[in-house]
Amino acid sequence: MWRELLGIFRGEHSPLEEVGQEFKQMLVTTRTMSELLRPHVFGSAPPLDVRKQLYDLDVEVNRLERSVRKRLITHLSLRPSHVPYSLLLISLCKDAERVGDYIKNIAEVGDLGGGELASGPLRDELEDLIGVATLLHDEVLPVLEAQSRERAIELVQVGRAAGKRCDALIGAIAQSDLPPAQVTAMVLLTRFYKRLGAHLVNILSSVIMPVHKVDFYDESEFGDGSRFD
Numbered sequence: 001m002w003r004e005l006l007g008i009f010r011g012e013h014s015p016l017e018e019v020g021q022e023f024k025q026m027l028v029t030t031r032t033m034s035e036l037l038r039p040h041v042f043g044s045a046p047p048l049d050v051r052k053q054l055y056d057l058d059v060e061v062n063r064l065e066r067s068v069r070k071r072l073i074t075h076l077s078l079r080p081s082h083v084p085y086s087l088l089l090i091s092l093c094k095d096a097e098r099v100g101d102y103i104k105n106i107a108e109v110g111d112l113g114g115g116e117l118a119s120g121p122l123r124d125e126l127e128d129l130i131g132v133a134t135l136l137h138d139e140v141l142p143v144l145e146a147q148s149r150e151r152a153i154e155l156v157q158v159g160r161a162a163g164k165r166c167d168a169l170i171g172a173i174a175q176s177d178l179p180p181a182q183v184t185a186m187v188l189l190t191r192f193y194k195r196l197g198a199h200l201v202n203i204l205s206s207v208i209m210p211v212h213k214v215d216f217y218d219e220s221e222f223g224d225g226s227r228f229d
Contacts, residue, residue: 018071022064024144026061026100027096030057031141032057033058033100033103041106041130041189043116045110061097065094069090096203098195102192102193106192113184114185115182115185116185122169122173125169125172126186126189133193133197135158137196140155149207152207162197166193166194169190173186173187
């Protein structure tokens with residue numbers, strides 16, 4: 001479905017070209033947010049200047065989402081045949097907006113009682129899972145622009161496997177002897193990064209699946225039929 005949507009974006013004098021650019025900017029902006037936050041993930045809280053930058057960027061992501069919705073509603077009054085593509089883009093924009101929200105949530109883990117994390121195998125696993133989420137974030141826009149079905153399938157499978165590892169990690173944390181503040185931080189970070197990765201996987205699925213199956217995995221083609229969450 002993304003191939004058809006990209007064709008509309010790139011059509012000569014297409015009124016949706018700017019909509020496509022705004023969606024891409026949402027992905028770029030959330031990636032910037034992730035980069036700003038990454039050095040501070042395992043500390044007690046990001047510095048105030050970093051938090052301000054994160055919140056300002058999140059406001060920009062939200063503004064872009066509203067702009068896309070407004071443009072699409074106006075466009076649909078003129079081109080009702082574009083309903084499936086518009087619904088797809090609205091869904092993808094919501095996923096991109098939620099990525100920004102989860103990055104903001106990660107920045108607030110210290111406010112929710114999370115403490116600095118000591119080194120050890122549990123932290124090592126979490127760091128690896130954060131690396132997977134970062135990989136998805138790095139590649140989602142290039143994969144969309146290249147319409148790379150093969151790479152999208154590969155990344156969706158990597159993301160889904162990471163989600164299962166997140167569930168297993170939370171179980172291991174529950175059985176650990178970590179102090180309460182570290183348990184809080186580990187559980188929240190694991191959950192937030194799982195959800196962040198799931199939303200990126202949803203966006204990647206648009207390269208693979210038709211619009212009515214975006215967010216779902218087709219058992220006959222790719223996997224076990226589960227929804228990406």
